[in-house]
Structures are given as C-alpha cells and as structure tokens.
Amino acid sequence: MNTLTPPAAESAYAHVKDALLSGRLPAGEMLSEGDVAAELGISRTPVREAFLRLAAEGWLRLFPRRGALVVPVAPGEAEAVVDARLLLEGHAVEVAVATPDTRDALVAGLRALLDRQRAAVRAGDLDAYAEHDSAFHLALVAAGGNAVLTEFAATLRERQRRMIALSVGAAGERAPGFVAEHEALVAAVEAGDAAGFRTVLRAHLHDAHLPGAGR
Known part of the structure; x- marks a missing residue:
C-alpha cells in the first residue's frame, strides 16, 4: 500500500x-x-x-x-498489445526450448496453470480464470530468462487482464476453447517446436482479442 x-x-x-x-x-x-x-x-x-x-x-x-x-479500450490498443505479446512470448519460447531443463521446467509450470484454469472454468469463476490466463502467458516470457523483457511483459498485465475479461464474455462460453488453445501451446513447447508455438500463439491471440482480423 x-x-x-x-x-x-x-x-x-x-x-x-x-x-x-x-x-x-x-x-x-x-x-x-x-x-x-x-x-x-x-x-x-x-x-x-x-x-x-x-x-x-x-x-x-x-x-x-x-x-x-x-473508458473503453483505445482504438488500436488490442492490436498493439497482441503484437507485443507475439514478439515477447515467441522469443522467450525460442530461448527456453533450446535448453532441455528449462523447457521441462516451463512445461511443468504451464501444466499446473492449465489445471487451475480448468478448475476456474468448471467453477464458473471467470475472475480467477483471467488471473491464471495472465500468469500462464507471463510464465512463457519469464522462461526466456531476460529480466528486462519479463518486466515489460508485467507492465502489460493490466491491459491483458481487461482484454481477457472482455474476450471471455460475461457468460464464459469461450473460456473452454481458450484452455484448449493453451494446451496446444504447451504441446508445442514440450515438442521444442518454437515455430509451431508462434503459429498457435498467433491464432490464439487473434481469436481471443482480434476476431475477424487477418493473421
């Protein structure tokens, strides 16, 4: 305080x-x-x-x-945040998967966060889901080991949290689909497939925050 x-x-x-x-x-x-x-x-x-x-x-x-x-989300803000996340998370995963121990630790942490997301969705607790979603994506950036980039990613968390809440919607119908997309991201990390991760991440972020936009 x-x-x-x-x-x-x-x-x-x-x-x-x-x-x-x-x-x-x-x-x-x-x-x-x-x-x-x-x-x-x-x-x-x-x-x-x-x-x-x-x-x-x-x-x-x-x-x-x-x-x-x-105040509503400013015009262009969602696109700017998505671009920043693509760069930060894609780069971090490329670094992380190059070292087996780092990759394995990241996968274990992401799977734990996936479990929390599923539990939140089952309980209908969208606030908790949004928190675990944000933590999931921040963990990806942190795994890259660059403190400056991790700090920058953390500054996006408030914007991300609001965007997540807006994209999930009041009834939460979209949350299970987002969890499934997170599972695909974890699978790409576990396979050491940084290029595949970027492809899945781009589709995930566009589906969640830029529906109808080109990829």
Missing part, C-alpha cells in the same frame, strides 16, 4: 480498478462517487481521490457533477 495514500482511498482505488479490469464495470458505464462510497461504507472524499488516480492512469474520464465514465 502507498503510505502517502489514506487507507480508505487506497481501498476505493483497488475496488474500482479490480471491477474495471475484471470487466464487471463495462466500457461506457457511468460511476458516481456516492454509489461507490455507499457500497464501501466510506465517505465520498476517498472515492473522489480514487477516481482522480484512475483518471490519471487512463481508466476513467471525469465529468464534474456527473461522475466518472469507464
């Missing part, structure tokens, strides 16, 4: 941001300080501070005396 931020404001910030990233607050939704304050049992002042912070980060747009608008 930021020691310079009052606990109530930090709590309001965390609560609203989690709702934004999980998709519980959809793009275009108008939020009121009073409603959030009543929900959390706090005054409006810390909620106002939280709204200001989220607006500075680009998640909300403030309208005096009206509230705050949930």
